[in-house]
Amino acid sequence: MPRPPKGVTIADVAARAGVSLSTVSRALNGNPTVDPVLAERVKDAAAALDYTASPVARSLVLGRTQTVAVVVPDLANPTFQAILRGLSRAAAADDYHVLVADSAESIDEERILAITTRRRTDGVILCAPRLDQAELDRLVGGLRPVVLINRSSGEVPTVRADYRAALAAELEHLRALGHRRIVFLAGTAQSVANAARLDAIGAFRAAHADTEITEIPCGVDFDAGASAAPAVLASGATASLAFNDLVAMGLLSAVQASGCRVPDDLSIVGFDDIPFASYTTPPLTTAAVPAGELGAQAWSRMRDLLEGAEARHPLLLLPRLTVRGSTGRARS
């Protein structure tokens, strides 16, 4: 089995084919100005030697690496996983590679990773960066080309899920079921995602004076949701809107464990529509952020930048409300 005799260089191919380096380079890159006969001979030689041009050397001379960096706050987060997957596959389809970096929710790491990964790639995609707006604005300048996911900054291409609209849809859904006392389990206080949700809630309050929405500081994971159960039950609310599906599932599990029936006694809605959402008991009503699509679109934007295409306007993907068994009419 002729495996890459590590070290075979363009010179070896040239020697074997009896031509110059440049001819090899041209032939292998499909340059039409090369004699078809020679081209064939070169390709045979290359194949015989199992030669492939060194990506590193090409990167240096061409000034591009065929690689983009993706900086993510936490690879364990299902939403980011889905984004990464959509992005990775879309990029692969365009023959680009993906360098992934996990900032572990650290703002400092995020900044550093963005800068260092950018140096070895052609562009960087920041996924839901945790940096505050001023720092983000400052950072992206030195990063270009850059694409933002779920954040925006000046003229930087952006793809976002419309959290506001999604929350509004969920609240409308609950209200239509007769719920007038709703409790919101808030996520990380300083997060942008949380701010968007509060924003939507504020708008809803203004539009519906008869509906009371109280807020309980909670968190973003299962345990946070489970821990919030007593407070939710004590609130007397007939429905609860969790920061995300993880929280909703934690809450669901905990309230059921204490005898509360869902949705008869309490309706629960989540957010994200993670794969597991349709398999809880009862299945969870939630809003789907099309995360894979978000990733694919982010790549599409990046590709435009790399090809020097004109910047398209920011994309706002509308999450889809998925009604399942965890919501029902308010108990009277």
Added chain:
Amino acid sequence: MPRPPKGVTIADVAARAGVSLSTVSRALNGNPTVDPVLAERVKDAAAALDYTASPVARSLVLGRTQTVAVVVPDLANPTFQAILRGLSRAAAADDYHVLVADSAESIDEERILAITTRRRTDGVILCAPRLDQAELDRLVGGLRPVVLINRSSGEVPTVRADYRAALAAELEHLRALGHRRIVFLAGTAQSVANAARLDAIGAFRAAHADTEITEIPCGVDFDAGASAAPAVLASGATASLAFNDLVAMGLLSAVQASGCRVPDDLSIVGFDDIPFASYTTPPLTTAAVPAGELGAQAWSRMRDLLEGAEARHPLLLLPRLTVRGSTGRARS
């Protein structure tokens, strides 16, 4: 804000510091043979110009990229996500970058990605490759350094979860609860993971003639598990062992929907202990493959290879049985 004036090269630093290129290189790389005074001057100049050596150029001349590739069959699979996360963080701690590639469960893609990503990195980590043994053996030769996760091939460093032992533990658990008729929901027939499970089942059968284990072809996701519910209920078994947690959750949901009580009528055990497993109703008994640890250990092996350290013997991580509410005594 002095952001990278894109294009600042080592020559610029040399000029500003009034020294030669070599001195800059040496000073910035901490070479002790450079006059401390000059070194300081060089560093100041570099800082003033916001200079950092081009990783690509360094890669070319040094012959290493400070990057490793990870090839995964499916980024959407929670287990691979956890592995990737553990790996990525461990690598980052050693100042290495991670290039990630998703083969989309395609064997051809897997082979191609392994080869192409290897060329732009210092080594490749194959995560649960789907290639058959012969092809894998052939492939890894040209890939070195390479580390395998959940597969092995000759002397190639490997980290694996001991599926056999884990399954055995689950079966012993069920048997101890009095179950004598157990149904196994098989995963993808040709997969190595499935073979390991069947292997464990075979051993268990041999050791316990009084316990009947039947096998139902199923699949690896929620829907497969849900679809298998009728067959499971019809089998008359008092316990079922699902290929993984997703299958178990699908089954759990479907059997409950048809009035079957878990664990009173049917005990269910899963596999993987995905984060959601402890939040189903009832919580799922399962075996935990320490995926993050698997990733971290894979990196550790790779680092050894990169540093030319002596190869350590294959690592076999023992999954931990986590007993929760989905298993109970067999109904009489």
Added chain:
DNA sequence: CTGTTAGCGCCTTCAA
């Protein structure tokens, strides 16, 4: 159409 010649940006012998 093909070969020769310069680099891409950096590190590292080799002399001084």
Added chain:
DNA sequence: TTGAAGGCGCTAACAG
């Protein structure tokens, strides 16, 4: 201790 020169492997002008 420092500088000059020669590559790392490849592509792209520039001649022929």
